[in-house]
Amino acid sequence: MRDAYSYPPSMRRLVNELSKLPSIGMKSAVRLAYALIEPSNSSAEQLAEAISAARTALRYCEECFSLTESTVCSVCTDESRNRAVVCVVEKPSDIISIERSGDFNGLYHVLHGLWSPMRGVEPSSVRINELSTRLEKLGCVEEVILATSTTVEGDATAMYIANMLKGADIRVTRLAQGLPMGGELEYADELTLSHALAGRQSID
Template identity: 85%
Template sequence: MSDVYSYPASMRRLVNELSKLPSIGLKSAVRLAHALIEPSNSAAEELAGAIVNARKSLRYCEECFSLTESALCSVCEDDARSRATICVVEKPSDLISIERSGDYNGLYHVLHGLWSPMRGVEPSAVRINELAARLEKLGCVEEVILATSTTVEGDATAMYIANMLKDQDVRVTRLAQGLPMGGELEYADELTLSHALAGRQAID
């Protein structure tokens, strides 16, 4: 690979910013940068416009904290969705993955992170307290499905929430262990998620 530090300053800045994106290493950032600055490629302007538009238009749902362009997301606005079940996920992309399975018709709650004492991330830094407040507000939730990733932090977050809810009249379940250990929910296929939902187990 060409030495990135031999590029002009503007190119180095572009590569540096691209490499900050999730799953984008230096080599991938260099390839993307070259593609974006190609004079015959109009993708750069279109991409820049899409990013600006998304940042202006998107917000978090006032109920579940998923992405939306209005006060409530399409799931929370849907009266046909069951209010008896809330599925707790780490990020909006996890919600999309579960929706693609076609086997869940309840509500969601997006944490936007995981509890991680080792990294200094307290429960208040993710939306765990908001989950407790939401359960009290709804007053009709019978089951909370913990669909965090099968990582150390995902498991710790699930156990923290389960302990928080142990004295409440609500069933707390965890997705079945069909998901690969250390795997993130958004990368699981629809069939795996379908089986994990169907085989979810209660947390005592």
């Protein structure tokens, strides 16, 4: 950020805020800031307005915690979805990836993070307790698919949930290996996700 200290305060603030976004390093933040303040750039105000409108309109579904503009999302209200299968994902965007594969017709549960003892993230900081409440409420769940990434934290979270569900008379499965390096769902193409879903395996 040393370079940014020579910028006028408002520019420094803009660069600083942009650099807090995921995948945006300081160089990209500076480049974006220059593009945004360019007088001929009429879309900057529209961007600011779109961010504000999205933040006002969007909320988390009361049932599955995915992103919605209603109280309950379109998946949870869809009567044609199979309520006996719940797919557990880390973040709302993972739902888009799995829906794109077209091979899943159950419900979702979004954790909003992963259990990470190394980073001081406790299971209670992500929506793991809410998962067990929800399964009880649904009452008819036969299978929980753990679709967290195949990273250390994704695996640890999956094992934690599998342990939690021991004795609950629910089949607990994990997506098959073969996801890309780092195992993030958003980087997997539809075919890979399709195969990972079809080849899911029970966790004992």
